[in-house]
Amino acid sequence: MSNYRVSADIGGTFTDIVVSEVETSTTRTGKVLTTPANPAEGVMQGVTEMIGDAAAMDFFVHGTTVGLNAFLERKGKRVLLIMNEGLRDAYTIARGDRKTLYELQYSKPELLVPRRDVHGVRGRLRWDGSEMVPLNQDDFEPIIEKVKAENIESIAICFVHAFTNPAHERQAKEILTKALPDVSISLSHELAREWREYERASTAVMNSYIAPIVQRYLKSLEGNLSDAGLSIPVHIMQSNGGVTRAETAREQPIHTLLSGPVGGTIGGAALAEQIGRPNLLCVDMGGTSFDMSLIVDGKPGISNEAELEGLPLLLSLVEIHTIGAGGGSVAWLEAGALRVGPHSAGADPGPACYGKGGTQPTVTDANLFLGRIGRNARLGGWMELDFDATESAMHNIAQQLGLGDVELAEGILAIINAKMADAIRTITIQQGIDPRDYAIVAFGGAGSMHAVWLARELDIPEVIVPWSPGTFSAWGMLQTDIRRDLTANFFKQVATITNEDVSGVLEQLSSEGRELLFAEKVSEADIEFEFSADMRYIGQEYFVNVPIAASVDLAVIEDAFHNAHATRYGHSTPGAPVEFVNLRVGAIGKLDTRAGAFIPGEQAGDPIIETRAIVFDGKSIDTHVLNRDAIPVGSEYKGPLVIDENSATTVIPPGYDLHIDNFGNLIIRKED
Secondary structure (H helix, E strand, O other), rough: OEEEEEEEEEOOOOEEEEEOOOOOOEEEEEEEEEEEEEEEEHHHHHHHHHOOOOOHEEEEEHHHHHHHHHHHHOOOEEEEEEOOOOOOOHHHOOOOOOOOOOOOOOOOOOOOOOOOEEEEOOOOOOOOOOEEEOOHHHHHHHHHHHHHHHHOOOOOOOOOOOOOOOHHHHHHHHHHHHHOOOOEEHHHHHOOOOOOOOHHHHHHHHHHHHHHHEEEEEHHHHHHHHOOOOOOEEEOOOOOOOEHHHHHHHOHHOOOOOOHHHHHHHHHHHHHHHHOOOOOOEEOOOOOOOOEEEOOEEEEEEEOEEEOOOOOOOOOOOOOEEOOOOOOOOOEOOOOEEEEEEEOOOOOOOOOOHHEEEEOOOOHHHHHOOOOOOOOOEEEEOOOOOOHHHHHHHHHHHHHHOOOOHHHHHHHHHHHHHHHHHHHHOOHHOOOOHHHHHHHEEEEHHHHHHHHHHHHOOOEEEEOOOOHHHHHHHHHHHHHHHHEEEEEOOOOOOOOOOOOHHHHHHHHHHHHHHHHHHHOOHHHHHHHHHHHEEEEOOOOOOEEEEEEOOOOHHHHHHHHHHHHHHHOOOOOOOOOEEEEEEEEEEEEOOOOOOOOOOOOOOOOOOOOEEEEEEEEOOOOEEEEEEHHHHHOOOOOOOEEEEEOOOEEEEEEOOOEEEEEEEOOOOEEEEEO
């Protein structure tokens, strides 16, 4: 009998499994090593170890960083980009703005497609979608020959004004599919029905860059689960905070780009409701990446565009900022200086301490060397560590720099902490948000080891470590619903339209969304909609997103825009002419699959496991190591401390206090 709701979150190093048992309302967690050659193998191992029979699942949701890691490590597939003849340089030129005005050695972000792989074809549509020049089929012949000769696996197509009329993009795909049936083809209008050709091209290219890798992975996972007896659909976490079926995710894999990190943000929103803390700064540090997001007034921020390492994307997503910094980030030398990341040792060979052949020191090795991870620790609850390999890797780099081994280890952590703190500033201080008004929620396998140092750097007063932080993102995936987002261009001045004009477009989008949810097997009774509009003052380039009620009232919408503009930019101009840019609908299919809250362990006995020497600020200090499962609710301790549990290690330096709240969360505050 089906009795389990299961989530699986693939990270760069570990694959996390969370099992919610329906009959007993209990939640269990587990970790297995990610299998980079075929990540589905790690998922299957975790499912087998946790529940035995895949047929016992009545709901399975999966979040993966396969696509994100491929991008961060630049291991995606070669992409050929097709644009209109005469406009093919739009992608290469990109935008003329500089993200850092006073950086003397500034260089533009590295594009995923070099100019030699951007090709133009004749054909043009006008701004209103009418055809000006027919698409020239002969121009595709040399493209087809190049793809075959050079074994290119992905093609992205972006034609001007395709968001108004997709006919030329569809025609191009038909031509290419007939000649190249095994090549992945991405169309810009299917991914982003919005203006701005460069951003649409960048979105299509990103989809093509990760598509072959994600598609092969999802097919493999579905096949393995089916062979193991699973008869229900596999659901995939999307970047917008909702889930969708794997067959839908294969069509547009870009929507899985932030699949894993988003689970943590959704979990953060559930935690905010649980503990009554509406404003949280979520930090998720895994083996490969460091992800940051905000919970404001109990809700995650949703954006309709984003940048990943300087490359723009037009898609609905939970606002998450990601950098290549994790426990597996490798320390290396460049021109005699120490660098840390963004390259990661991953799971194979992994950090030197994994004993799998890694020879370069990583952030995890530095934590082990300083005693913050115990030599006898079991990562994930089972993995033994090789301290000798860590010591050798550290000594090799330290000698080249003329440093002591301890100095090098602390230097590695100082560099990675500074990088992460600086990244947090981009989503807080640079957006007019004071991080001191928030509490840090630290999760991921390495997040709680570094969180207090981030709080110290940013003067944040409180750190919260939820139960089982290493699997928190996977738990968050069991707190969400099916979601599809739709957009329609709507360039209209508010003064020239009626309520019915807006309602009519929203109804069309709602009808389209309803059909998409029906295809996901969602019943009419479980469908809800969220409405919003992108708006701006006439003459502005960019816009702000404004929520819209189901009953459209233009006067109310215009007032909401002025307020949103003041919140975002610090000023507004009531009475100035306003225009719409896009109308948006979020189609939501409610799921009754939420897992219960994590329940603190109730092991009897002394919580203190051992006392060991740990280095803090160059000094070795005898530090108590506590077993989290045995710490009673309401307990209080003073740092320095180390809290051990199967999924993570929490490090609390001197000068900080620890309190265990009623839900078993670790509450860490600076001493008064």
